[in-house]
Amino acid sequence: MRFLIALAWKNLSRYRRRTIITALAIAVGLGVYLWMDAWIYGVKLDSQRNLVFYEMGAAKVMKASYWKDLGSFPLKESIENLSLVEERLRPLGVQMTRRVPFSGEVFLGEGSLFIRLEGIDPVSDGRLFRLKESVEQGRYLQPGEQGLLIGAGLAKDLKAALGDLITVRCRTRQGAFQTFDLEVVGILNSPNPQVNRRYAYLPLSLVDEMLQMEGRVTELVLFFSGWDRPEQKVEQIKTALADLPGLAAVSWKLLASDYFAALRGDTIGNTLMLFLVFIIAAVGISNTMLMAVMERHREVGMMRALGMKDGQIRLSFLLEAAGIGLIGALGGLALGAALSFWIVTWGVDYSSLLEGMDYGYRVKGLMRGAWHPEAFAGAFIFALLASMVFSFIPTGRAVRMQIAACLRSQ
Numbered sequence: 254m255r256f257l258i259a260l261a262w263k264n265l266s267r268y269r270r271r272t273i274i275t276a277l278a279i280a281v282g283l284g285v286y287l288w289m290d291a292w293i294y295g296v297k298l299d300s301q302r303n304l305v306f307y308e309m310g311a312a313k314v315m316k317a318s319y320w321k322d323l324g325s326f327p328l329k330e331s332i333e334n335l336s337l338v339e340e341r342l343r344p345l346g347v348q349m350t351r352r353v354p355f356s357g358e359v360f361l362g363e364g365s366l367f368i369r370l371e372g373i374d375p376v377s378d379g380r381l382f383r384l385k386e387s388v389e390q391g392r393y394l395q396p397g398e399q400g401l402l403i404g405a406g407l408a409k410d411l412k413a414a415l416g417d418l419i420t421v422r423c424r425t426r427q428g429a430f431q432t433f434d435l436e437v438v439g440i441l442n443s444p445n446p447q448v449n450r451r452y453a454y455l456p457l458s459l460v461d462e463m464l465q466m467e468g469r470v471t472e473l474v475l476f477f478s479g480w481d482r483p484e485q486k487v488e489q490i491k492t493a494l495a496d497l498p499g500l501a502a503v504s505w506k507l508l509a510s511d512y513f514a515a516l517r518g519d520t521i522g523n524t525l526m527l528f529l530v531f532i533i534a535a536v537g538i539s540n541t542m543l544m545a546v547m548e549r550h551r552e553v554g555m556m557r558a559l560g561m562k563d564g565q566i567r568l569s570f571l572l573e574a575a576g577i578g579l580i581g582a583l584g585g586l587a588l589g590a591a592l593s594f595w596i597v598t599w600g601v602d603y604s605s606l607l608e609g610m611d612y613g614y615r616v617k618g619l620m621r622g623a624w625h626p627e628a629f630a631g632a633f634i635f636a637l638l639a640s641m642v643f644s645f646i647p648t649g650r651a652v653r654m655q656i657a658a659c660l661r662s663q
Contacts, residue, residue, distance in 0.1 A: 272576075272577055272580065275577050275581070276577050276578075276580040276581035276584060277581070277584065278581070279577075279578065279581025279582065279584070279585060279636055279640070280580075280581045280582075280583075280584030280585040280587075280588055281585070281588065282529060282585070283581070283582065283584075283585025283586070283588070283589060283632050283636055284584075284585045284586075284587075284588025284589040284591075284592060285588075285589075285592075286585075286589070286632060287585065287586070287588075287589025287590075287592070287593060287625075287628060287629060287632055288589055288592035288593055288596065288622075290625055290628045291589075291592075291593035291596055291597060291622035291623060291624065291625055291628070292596050292620065292622040294622065294623050294625040294628070295596070295597065295600075295620070295621050295622035295623035296614055296616055296620050296621075296622075298623050299444070299615070299616045299620075299621070300512055300614045300615040300616055301481060303443070303444050303445040303615040303616065304445070304505055304509050304512060304615050305476075305480050305505055306382060306383045307382060307383055307384060307387070307443045307444065307445040307448050307615070308445055308447060308448055308452075308615065309474070309505050309508050309509065310350075310381070310382070310474035310475055310476055310505065311475055311476050311477055311480035311483055311486075311504070311505055312474075312475045312477075312483055312486070312487050312490065312502060312503060312504045312505060313472050313473065313474055313475065313502075313503050313508065314332065314338060314342075314472070314473040314475065314490070314494070314500060314501070314502050314503075315330075315332065315471060315472050315473070315500070315501055315503070316330045316331070316332060316333075316471075316499055316500060316501065317499050317500065317501040318330045318499065319331075319471055319472075319501075320501040320503060323508075325356075326354055326355045326356055326471070327471075328353070328355060328424075328425075328426040328464055328466065328471060329426060330471065331426075331466065331469035331470060331471050332469070332470060332471065332472075332473060332500070333499075334497060335351070335469075335470060335473065337497070338473060338494060338497065338500070339473070341493045341494060341497075342475070342490060342493060342494075344493075345477070345486070345489055345490065345493060346477060346478070347475050347476070347477050347486075347490070348380075348381055348475070348476045348477065349377070349473055349474065349475055349476075350373070350374055350377040350378045350380075350381050350382070350473075350474050350476075351373075351374050351377070351457060351470040351472070351473060351474075352371055352372060352373055352374075352378070352457075352470065352471075352472045352473075352474050353371070353372035353457065353460050353461075353464065353466060353470050353471050353472070354369060354370070354371045354372070354471070354472065355369075355370055355372070355423055355424075355460070355464060356368070356369060356370070356423070357370050357421050357422060357423035358421075358422045358423070359411065359419050359420065359421050359422075359453065360419065360420040360421075360422070361411045361412065361413050361417060361418075361419050361420070362412070364410075364411055364412065366407070366410060366411060368407060368451055368452065368453055369451050369452050369453075370421065370423070370452075370453050370454070370455060370460075371452060371453070371454050371455070372454075372455050372456070372457045372459070372460025372461070372464075372470075373394070373454050373455070373456070373457055374396070374456075374457045375393065375394040375395060375396050375456055375457075376396060379393060379394075381474070381476045383443070384402070384441055384443060384448075384454070387441040387442060387443035387444075388402070388439045388440070388441045389405060389440055389441060389442040390415055390439065390440040391415045391437070391438050391439035391440055392438060392439050393439055394438065394439065394454060394455070394456055395438075395456070396456055396458065397456060397458050397459070398438070398456055398459070399433070399435055399436065399459055400435060400436055400437075400438035400439075400455070400456070401419055401421070401435040401436065401437050401438065401453055401454070401455060402437075402438060402439040402440075402441060402453065402454040402455075403419075403437060403439075403440055403441070403452075403453045403454075404440070404441055404442070404443070404448055404449035404450055404451070404452055404453070405440055405441065405442040405449050406446065406449040406450035406451075407449070407450055407451065407452070407453060408437070408440045410450070413437055413440075414437070415437055415438070415439075415440065416436060416437060417436070417437045418434045418435065418436055418437075419434070419435055419436075419437060420432060420433070420434050420435075421433050421434075421435055421453075421463075423463065423464065424464075425463070425464050425465040426464050426465050426466055426467075426469075427465060429465075431463050431464070431465075433459075433463055435455065435459075444615075444616065444617055445615045445616075445617075446615065446616070446617050447615060449617075457470070475490070480505070483504040483505065483506065484504065487502050487503075487504045490502040512614065512615060567645075570644060571641050571644055571645070573644075574640045574641050574643070574644030575637060575640055575641050577640055578636050578637045578638075578639065578640025578641065579636075579637060579640075581636055581640070582632070582633045582636035582637055583633075585632060585633075585636060586629055586632070586633060589629065589632070590629075593622055593624065596621065596622035597621060597622045597623060597624060599621075600620050600621035600622065601620055602620075
């Protein structure tokens with residue numbers, strides 16, 4: 254084996270230009286793939302954090318009938334035995350806050366918009382969500398006040414400023430129209446663009462009065478460690494609430510359907526990039542090994558005449574291909590790391606391009622990447638194995654030739 258490895262390395266250095274060109278093609282393909290993957294991976298991680306800590310929590314408990322019709326906010330489907338539900342969940346290490354989301358129309362001057370309003374408990378909500386630290390102007394909500402906290406994008410669309418009175422019109426739990434004039438006490442600018450453009454927040458006690466909820470809430474929002482892998486904890490929650498009929502425990506991954514739709518589209522794009530690298534490697538390695546076999550007929554004949562077995566001859570060519578793949582893979586890792594370092598450290602600011610667009614991801618204009626070691630390991634192994642696989646057919650030509658024909662070759 255040592256002899257075959259030495260022979261393969263000698264042949265790589267003998268045909269140095271061809272080796273460099275083929276390895277360079279593989280390196281560029283892998284480098285671009287790793288750069289794209291780091292970018293998408295970073296945006297994905299930021300989106301997940303912003304979804305959980307600014308929009309929906311790690312999971313929610315609600316009535317099953319409410320979950321089925323979640324988009325219309327059916328206020329009559331409120332949680333029963335709420336105190337008992339909270340008592341059951343505390344031993345699981347779950348932190349909770351009560352919310353009542355609903356839709357309504359807001360008016361200021363001649364402008365109006367339909368938005369999502371959230372009745373929140375300012376104390377517990379401020380402790381668990383990160384909205385409080387995102388307040389850009391004014392202040393956070395106070396319990397019991399008739400105030401409104403709105404996103405910066407919504408304030409821009411309404412041309413609203415601190416102290417303005419915004420008219421909110423909505424339907425109560427019984428379906429009657431209700432209208433309130435509320436003062437803008439704060440404007441927040443969070444990393445989540447959906448929150449900035451579409452959300453407004455009110456104290457839960459005020460929402461209870463506006464919607465005639467009589468102390469009821471429709472959602473119990475949960476936070477817990479390991480939120481990025483919520484499946485096990487959600488199963489524990491379901492078990493704890495199993496004897497309370499009609500309740501549903503839903504993780505943020507089920508709630509964030511639009512985000513995962515966008516993620517699936519980018520995953521397909523990344524797969525296509527990897528397929529392009531696959532084609533580059535296939536064409537480059539196959540062509541290189543075919544040329545190597547055709548140029549070394551006499552060398553192959555000499556090796557066979559000296560008693561080398563067909564498997565050993567094929568292995569020598571496969572090791573040569575693996576050497577090209579190894580050089581290309583290392584170059585691809587270096588190029589990918591350099592490009593990823595730039596996107597991880599500085600990112601790209603698309604604020605002017607993406608402002609006002611709904612593109613699924615919960616990140617604002619500045620998009621940063623993140624290191625993804627699994628992708629680097631997978632790309633390295635892929636380049637190495639693919640190089641050997643693609644060279645298998647061309648090297649078959651070497652072991653099918655007769656010794657005499659090889660030795661007569663010029």
